[in-house]
Amino acid sequence: MSTTIAAAPPQRLDEELDRAFERIGQTLEIDRCGIVQLDADSGSFLIRHQWTSDDRFRVSEDFDFLRTPWWLSKMMSGEGLVYSAVAELPAETAQDAAYLGEQLAQSSLGVPLTVGGRFVGFATFGSIRRARVWSSKIVSLTRLITRTMGDAIARKQSALEIARLRAELIRVSRVLTMGELAAAMAHELNQPLTAIVANAEAINDMLDDPEIDSDEVKAVLSDIVADGVRAGETVRRVKALVKGAETSKAPIVLDEVLGELARILRSDAIIRDVKLTIKSAAELPSVLADRIQLQQAVINLVMNGIDSVAERNGTLRAVSVLAAAPEEGWVQLEVQDTGGGIPADVKDRLFAPFFTTKREGTGMGLAITKSIVEAHGGRLAVSSNEHGGATFTIKLPAA
Ligand SMILES: Nc1ncnc2c1ncn2[C@@H]1O[C@H](COP(=O)(O)OP(=O)(O)O)[C@@H](O)[C@H]1O
Numbered sequence: 001m002s003t004t005i006a007a008a009p010p011q012r013l014d015e016e017l018d019r020a021f022e023r024i025g026q027t028l029e030i031d032r033c034g035i036v037q038l039d040a041d042s043g044s045f046l047i048r049h050q051w052t053s054d055d056r057f058r059v060s061e062d063f064d065f066l067r068t069p070w071w072l073s074k075m076m077s078g079e080g081l082v083y084s085a086v087a088e089l090p091a092e093t094a095q096d097a098a099y100l101g102e103q104l105a106q107s108s109l110g111v112p113l114t115v116g117g118r119f120v121g122f123a124t125f126g127s128i129r130r131a132r133v134w135s136s137k138i139v140s141l142t143r144l145i146t147r148t149m150g151d152a153i154a155r156k157q158s159a160l161e162i163a164r165l166r167a168e169l170i171r172v173s174r175v176l177t178m179g180e181l182a183a184a185m186a187h188e189l190n191q192p193l194t195a196i197v198a199n200a201e202a203i204n205d206m207l208d209d210p211e212i213d214s215d216e217v218k219a220v221l222s223d224i225v226a227d228g229v230r231a232g233e234t235v236r237r238v239k240a241l242v243k244g245a246e247t248s249k250a251p252i253v254l255d256e257v258l259g260e261l262a263r264i265l266r267s268d269a270i271i272r273d274v275k276l277t278i279k280s281a282a283e284l285p286s287v288l289a290d291r292i293q294l295q296q297a298v299i300n301l302v303m304n305g306i307d308s309v310a311e312r313n314g315t316l317r318a319v320s321v322l323a324a325a326p327e328e329g330w331v332q333l334e335v336q337d338t339g340g341g342i343p344a345d346v347k348d349r350l351f352a353p354f355f356t357t358k359r360e361g362t363g364m365g366l367a368i369t370k371s372i373v374e375a376h377g378g379r380l381a382v383s384s385n386e387h388g389g390a391t392f393t394i395k396l397p398a399a
């Protein structure tokens, strides 16, 4: 079942969770189970999913969880809660019990729900009518299920967030900055990676149990595989953000694009004390290109040049962009810097996604630039300057 939840597409997740609680409730022969989530806007706890064996046990929508402070403290501390009979409960539960009245479970299990380590609510599993003993197996199973649900909820949130981000990027149709791409990617990758780690830990816990259930281990392993695949999809999707559906090629006069680039990049260069020169040869043929993408490709190269120059204390701190057409039928954009140049041992890996030598680097700049250039039928090359520094050259077919 945890596999079904993990694989549920975001728009069907609520349905899947309702079904899951029904099955859990029936299998465990309990009376009530569900999820309560902390609403970040109002600061109150809201019931998101609830299954009961009988309507009598339903907790009403306006139940005020702040009036069950003992329970909440156990959830918010991350400790969780298990009791088999009301008689076991300590005195400080009096306030909770008074507010719950007949709804007080004779026996209950509460598991904190976290997303990326942050407390977002809890899952509860309760037997209202009778006391019962929760075996360690049931306890670890409910923890595992809750964890899987938390991961699935997180994924749904991030899918919505990505859709919003993407819509916004298209709407304003401006330059995709590396920062935005990196943020989108980090946001999306974080969930499957967190889930993978959590599931690996869960397996570790299961292996400690003398009665290992190999089916359960297999189910969790297949969740791990699914999350790994999902992470790969994320990378492909981010690539598509750059070169995918939004490509709209039109004849472009490079002079105009370079003028805009100068305005976009000027402040970065000034702040980092780098002299930025942008020049173009007379009479350049136009190219058929997506203006925003072409700008993004050059911006990535210039930012790398600035990074490289800024790292050194040299007196000559310059990055220059030169547009020319030295070859019939081709237009060429050279981005040259006076930075540290490229060590021979990294030259082969420069263009690979995620390759970076910078502490805060994403390693996506050159990969994206290369994919943009190639999507335009062009070539991207790198060479070392005679007096230090690197030159990246974009070649595009003339329109
Ligand atoms: N102009 C340059 N001079 C020296 N090294 C560079 C230059 N451009 C890129 N590199 C190297 O290539 C790596 C990958 O670049 P990139 O894909 O843009 O990712 P990031 O800038 O996030 O590190 C950099 O970390 C750096 O080591």
Ligand SMILES: [Mg+2]
Pocket: 300, 303, 304, 363, 364, 365, 366
């Ligand atoms: Mg870069």
